[in-house]
Amino acid sequence: MTKYVELHAHSYYSLLDGASPPEELLRRAAELGMEALALTDHDAVYGAVPFVKHARELGIRPILGAELTLAGAQEPHHLTLLVENATGWANLCQLITLARHHAPKGAALLPEALLAEHTDGLIALSGCRLGAVTTALRRDDPSSALQAAKRYREWFGRDHFYIELQHHRLPHDERLNAELATIAEQIGVPCVATNNVHYARREASRLQDVLVCIRHLTPLDDAAALCRPNSEYYLKSADEMRALFAAYPEAITQTRRIADRCSFELTFGLQELPVFPTPDGADAVTYLKRLCGDGLNTRQLTPTEPIDRQLTYELGVIERSGLANYFLIVWDIVRYARAQGILCQGRGSAANSLVAYLLHISPVNPLEHDLVFERFLSDERQSVPDIDIDFQADRREEVIQYVYTRYGHAHAAMACTFITFRARSAIRDVGKALGLPPEVLDRAARTIDTFKSGRIAEAGDLEARLGSRATWQQLSDLADQLDGFPRHLGIHNGGMIVMGAPLAARLPTETATMPDRYVVQWDKDALEEAGLVKIDILGLRMLSAIAESAQTVAALTGQPLDLDGLRFDDPAIYAMVSAADTIGVFQVESRAQQQVLPRLQPRRFNDLIVSISLIRPGPVQGNMVHPYLRRRLGEEVVSYPHPRLQPALAETLGVVLFQEQVVKVAHDLAGFTGGQGEGLRRALGSKRAYEALDRWHTAFLDGAGRSRVDQRLADAVFDTLRAFGGYSFPKSHAAAFAVLVYQSAWLKHYHPAAFYTALLNHQPMGFWSPAAIVNDAKRHGIRVLPVDVNASAARCTVEAGTIRLGLNQVTGFGDVASERVVTVRQSGAFQSLADVGRRTQLPPRLLENLILAGGMDAWGKTRRSLVWELGKLDYRPDTLPLDLPEDRLNLPPVSLLDVMGLEYELLGLSLRDHVMTLYRAQLRERGVLGSRDLDRCQDGDAVTVAGQILVHQAPPTAKGHHFITLEDEDGFINIIVRPDEYAQYRRVLRESPLQIIEGTLQRSRGVLNVIAGSAAALR
């Protein structure tokens, strides 16, 4: 029987023009008994890696290719290209790169002349209805069609060009195919049948129509001309294709012959890296050893026996893996940053390596923290480990530019990332296509949980407004299918690829939104899977804040701060962290952290590592937090699910907290090798790896069974690992971050003014708003001075131990506007509003913001009268500087509440007394307690409290509980709202900034929470 191979298939990586992921196409191909399948997305190989990976798993031969968009004499047209061999891959990459670089972002257009230069190793099929040949035939222009076909035959060669026949049961398909077959005969090339597949199964044609509508921003009702007229673009069986092409049986057999010719396999490796030029021509290993020797000195390490042994071992593994050159490249980047005074440190698994520590890539000595080098690198592990480095966010660009300069733009690019549809955006987009009114979709998207669970009746009149249950069902089904589809391309947050050979010959690049930035067509998972080394150059605002704090302190004291020299052993720092006095401190400042720290009572560096790893969705979801705390506090006996797990879990009292422990548990209980353990850990961390996880589950139970572990117990342990999921921190990562926890806590304790100032200057960052940071500063006795047009610098500054807010804190004042005020002011202080306007020429909108934020209070005029004055002022450059006589108008003063409201709006904070002080007398009379009063209350007391909502959280792990932090003039009140109460008081809790809450006090080891019984707006 004739076999059929589909050679023209689009996946959802054709971005809004393909309704199936590659794996779905492959699964269907497997069901149909197809031996091979080609992936030909539009001008891209985005899906190449997952396609190849899944194809191999299913035993299908993957053929790579693309449908290219060409520009010639006529309108843009399509051409199907298939990769025959490695030369063909290089040419396809170059063609896609050229096409992308000749079009605006997101589009592609390849000048035909360039195509001719890159045809080796590629097989071309003449294309779909938009191919040059077919387009000409559809225009009734057979001679142009013939010319186009001849042109392709010349460029690709007689053996590498085919006339592509398609039959979608459209009115003219039969005639077109007859004409195409004639042309094939005339020019002496074979015909080949394809189905221009856009989805795996017919049912998905609806999703395809919706995608087309999303792409064209058109509702389905108006999209008849854009959508295909039927649903025949699915992956068809050999029988179906044979029936459609009964007149051209050769076109079917040809598919198999072409597939057999395409033998290219994707492989990459370390050899792709550029060679780091060592001094004196030393080889990379020798030079790396020399640098490690230097590192022992700079890290002030005595080469003891364990250090010697570890270093020799690591260098051996690095040498055998051929990674020395890679380390040198990373070291060079870090060295450059340090030389420029840019703070940086490695994160992630690199912190497991002593070599990385000695090269100053990572900040922790792995031997001091029992870190496991094999998590980073081992002789067994085949893949190249990523090294992720955080740089201070405000200067990361300098580092990226250094890499571009050092290796050249043709050799360096950023990884891409796919912006995907999320449940909410999917509802909105599908709904728009279905023509539903935006306000109804907003409602549906907001109440998505109710919506998706099918309990639409609970959403009140939503069903009625959606028109009908059928419409709702369509919306819900399609949005569900769309969830997770890639929508467009973005730049990965820092992942850089560098290559010795020009990138374009290895994988395509395209332009990004940022000027002078190129992204490769693979995301980080694809790059890793393909074995391509990525260096993550990440921006971390906390590093910027730490760097700025250190500079401020150095400038004020004349002494440089040696943060690297901190010994992590200051009891005062641990006391502060244990008291949850951590607003602004890296990683341990969130409300959740603050709830746990008083119970955890960190006393040493390792406790900071635990704290970072513990308060994460993973451990919370896995129900790890309370067992760990109870065990730490001695309230629960430390036990292990199986005695064999004691070595792995002893450091965390029997509870799984670190990724490293997943690998150890899998080894100790189920006999997994390190590589298998790592595979399991990755599957646990992947959102879409259900099938892989099932396989690991079986392997885990089998392995445990072989070593006579009770199946139920093994199952329970696996469930624990599953719950722990991919949310976990590797311990090495937590250790690197713990350094920043300590440094930021140290700065907050010893140099608070400088620290708070830096925090304000680098917002947004962390958990708390500027208002919370300023209030925290005030509670620590630091004065905060207002924005003042004559006194403020562009950024917040420290003046004699007090903080002066910078102009950058005023809404709308970016760097440019702030700098302009400061520059203009150098010629003399501003005398009046008119003077500010004339000299700065800032737009009235910004001046109004400055007035209302209090920046001109120093002149003694009310803000309202200044705004009034601004309205009459004409300070354009060509007007005479006439001061108009002042109005005698008496404007009524604005209430204090209004003033504060405006300050919040324009500054994000208010320096006045806390808003709650305005209500305090009234509240006292009503018996409402403040945050300080709660200290005197007992567990279980009925209390009424009030405050301003600072944080409102409903983490998905909390099963419908809402956590609200109220702030008053003295501190915070933590509120827990249970699901029933939330349902009842949702509106008031969402809409009123000031709340009165009645409830019950819960007191446990220094942590206070009020369990809300009712809520009301404070007026």
Next chain:
Amino acid sequence: MTRVWLTGAPITAEHDAVGSPLRFTWAGRTHTVQRVANQWRVDVNWWQLRLWRDYFKLTTDTGLLVIVYHDLVDDAWYVQRLYD
């Protein structure tokens, strides 16, 4: 003159293995298909009322030139258009 039945006039039809009509009975009279001049499939409007149909433009031994369609949703046949 061309007569058009917007929603189609029901007929009964016999078809071959691939779904092409061989003969049909319309208003009590049987017509045998001589030649299918063109055929096409539509699948549109699914978000309201799905139109999933195989259309055939054909001539009959009775001298008709008609467009008939096979409604694939309800598996029924209709005449849509008659060319005089």
